[in-house]
Amino acid sequence: MKFINSRLLRLPAVSFALACCFHGLLAQSPDPSGPTTADDSLAKLEELVAARPEPGTTLTQEASRLWWSEQSAIIAAQAEAFYTQYPSDPRRWRAVSRYLRASLHPIDAEVRQTRQLRSHQLADLAMVAPDISDDDWAGVVEWKFYRILQDPTRYDKATDKIDPAPLRVLLDKMTERMPQAPRLRGLEGQYLAVLLRQDETAAEAHLEKLSHSENSGVAKQAQGMMRLRSLRKIPVQLKFTAIDGREVDLASMRGKVVLIDFWATWCGPCIGEMPNVKKVYEKYHDKGFEVVGIALDKPSDLGKLEEEIERLELPWPQFLDAENRRNKFADDLGIIAIPAPLLFDQQGLLVSEKARGKRLEPAVAGLLGL
Numbered sequence: 001m002k003f004i005n006s007r008l009l010r011l012p013a014v015s016f017a018l019a020c021c022f023h024g025l026l027a028q029s030p031d032p033s034g035p036t037t038a039d040d041s042l043a044k045l046e047e048l049v050a051a052r053p054e055p056g057t058t059l060t061q062e063a064s065r066l067w068w069s070e071q072s073a074i075i076a077a078q079a080e081a082f083y084t085q086y087p088s089d090p091r092r093w094r095a096v097s098r099y100l101r102a103s104l105h106p107i108d109a110e111v112r113q114t115r116q117l118r119s120h121q122l123a124d125l126a127m128v129a130p131d132i133s134d135d136d137w138a139g140v141v142e143w144k145f146y147r148i149l150q151d152p153t154r155y156d157k158a159t160d161k162i163d164p165a166p167l168r169v170l171l172d173k174m175t176e177r178m179p180q181a182p183r184l185r186g187l188e189g190q191y192l193a194v195l196l197r198q199d200e201t202a203a204e205a206h207l208e209k210l211s212h213s214e215n216s217g218v219a220k221q222a223q224g225m226m227r228l229r230s231l232r233k234i235p236v237q238l239k240f241t242a243i244d245g246r247e248v249d250l251a252s253m254r255g256k257v258v259l260i261d262f263w264a265t266w267c268g269p270c271i272g273e274m275p276n277v278k279k280v281y282e283k284y285h286d287k288g289f290e291v292v293g294i295a296l297d298k299p300s301d302l303g304k305l306e307e308e309i310e311r312l313e314l315p316w317p318q319f320l321d322a323e324n325r326r327n328k329f330a331d332d333l334g335i336i337a338i339p340a341p342l343l344f345d346q347q348g349l350l351v352s353e354k355a356r357g358k359r360l361e362p363a364v365a366g367l368l369g370l
Contacts (some may be wrong), residue, residue, distance in 0.1 A: 038086045045078045072105035090131040096122045097139040164194045185217035189336040224334025235348030242317035256288045257367045262340035264296040265308045270339045280361045293318040
């Protein structure tokens with residue numbers, strides 16, 4: 001399961017000057033018209049998908065967005081070419097899955113809208129295609145699921161709630177066709193997060209049902225989310241050695257307000273929130289406020305994590321799981337999206353899972369009685 005950003009980034013347009021200067025940073029990509037066989041064409045597409053900015057290139061956030069925007073245009077063209085040129089090759093649906101991913105990155109609004117419309121057409125065809133592989137089909141279902149979840153027009157303006165029924169339809173289809181699909185873990189977790197905002201009683205019943213699922217990943221996800229909810233009544237226990245060698249034990253922090261911040265260096269909203277967390281930390285630390293960071297970066301990215309901590313000047317301890325493929329603390333609590341700020345009171349009880357942005361300071365101040 002991949003962790004995702006909990007909100008879509010709403011990004012400003014990039015200046016023409018930046019666009020002109022940026023072409024030299026693009027990783028060298030093959031000409032989509034070059035391949036002469038289906039195997040070659042698909043190999044070129046996968047090469048494009050795997051491409052990243054040239055090693056040693058340091059990009060600003062805007063430059064990174066532009067890189068992905070331009071690279072996604074090349075990927076979309078190559079994917080569309082394969083789909084059109086090889087109409088009887090079942091691997092055309094793999095090309096479609098690549099096209100769907102590429103539809104998320106265009107900066108230009110008109111291009112984004114056009115590509116999204118084409119994506120929905122292709123996704124609908126893929127859903128009923130008799131020759132699509134299970135893996136490609138599951139990828140399409142996942143894409144459709146998150147497009148529903150991230151469509152602002154589907155949310156009630158007064159309550160900020162979304163109808164979970166269309167999400168359930170997709171999950172039921174995947175469960176019927178692929179009951180052991182690994183993707184179901186994250187998707188069911190997202191569905192439960194939606195349901196918890198809509199109907200807590202129904203969500204609790206569904207959590208209990210999923211905790212006994214024959215899909216071990218789904219069962220573990222539900223059990224983790226149940227553990228997280230239990231922290232509203234049972235004091236949190238968390239103990240680790242931080243990457244700088246500090247020993248951290250939340251049991252020793254009783255009497256203080258504690259924010260456990262699940263984040264990663266690759267999470268744009270996480271990085272964007274750090275100045276706010278730092279401001280609140282500096283204002284209330286000597287009054288009894290602590291912050292603990294749980295980084296979901298890969299163990300191999302320890303150096304990058306340390307550089308980012310230094311750049312942001314973050315003084316609180318950070319944990320990086322160097323022993324497990326999945327971060328054990330995130331896994332145990334069913335964390336499926338970041339940023340995931342968990343705010344605990346002086347007794348170690350969870351009081352908020354949304355303490356970020358404008359909500360953080362008043363929540364901390366209130367707990368401290370200030």
